Amino acid sequence: MTSLFGEPRPLDGSDLARFGGWYARPSKPDVTWAYCPRCDAAFQLWEDPGTGKQTLFTWRRKVEELVLDIGDQAKVQDYLKYDWNVIQANMRHGVRSFLQGRFSKKQGCPNDGGKIPLVAQLPYEPNATVCFYWCVYCSELFAYLMDKDYGWQCVASFTWDKEKSQFVLRKKDGKKANLDLIQERAVGLQWGEGIRP
Numbered sequence: 001m002t003s004l005f006g007e008p009r010p011l012d013g014s015d016l017a018r019f020g021g022w023y024a025r026p027s028k029p030d031v032t033w034a035y036c037p038r039c040d041a042a043f044q045l046w047e048d049p050g051t052g053k054q055t056l057f058t059w060r061r062k063v064e065e066l067v068l069d070i071g072d073q074a075k076v077q078d079y080l081k082y083d084w085n086v087i088q089a090n091m092r093h094g095v096r097s098f099l100q101g102r103f104s105k106k107q108g109c110p111n112d113g114g115k116i117p118l119v120a121q122l123p124y125e126p127n128a129t130v131c132f133y134w135c136v137y138c139s140e141l142f143a144y145l146m147d148k149d150y151g152w153q154c155v156a157s158f159t160w161d162k163e164k165s166q167f168v169l170r171k172k173d174g175k176k177a178n179l180d181l182i183q184e185r186a187v188g189l190q191w192g193e194g195i196r197p
């Protein structure tokens with residue numbers, strides 16, 4: 001069974017960056033959509049919850065526009081009655097806002113989505129920096145690295161250890177991040193640099 005959330009991922013297997021979906025609609029199939037910035041391609045997976053029948057659609061960038069693959073075009077007519085046009089507009093809007101916002105320094109808390117302030121930007125590897133954001137509600141410090149395709153990505157989080165009087169690693173997410181270096185930077189951060197309980 002195919003799933004845009006798991007393996008195998010479509011085309012080159014890269015992580016998909018942007019998701020949306022409509023589920024549990026009375027007598028209409030479920031639909032999930034997602035975008036791969038490396039392939040500059042968008043996907044929709046339609047699934048009939050009753051029969052489990054799945055249909056995958058792929059759009060790829062041609063000049064300016066994301067264009068539905070020729071091989072997928074004949075399948076569209078079966079889905080027109082299930083809000084096809086609205087869903088396609090939603091997907092395109094999602095891709096556009098991802099592309100416009102991916103390099104923005106404004107971030108939402110990975111736990112609760114609330115706005116989190118940038119509290120430090122420190123040297124990382126050559127020509128790169130690591131950005132730290134503080135969520136006052138979660139009391140959690142988040143480290144972000146820039147990826148040329150995905151934009152700013154949260155790679156690790158830290159909590160304050162009272163006994164050690166420093167930040168300690170809570171969660172890591174990055175497969176390729178230099179966590180020792182990020183941790184070293186986080187340990188250097190103290191209360192008061194925009195970081196408050």
Ligand SMILES: [Zn+2]
Pocket residue numbers: 109110111112113114135136137138
């Ligand atoms: Zn939070």
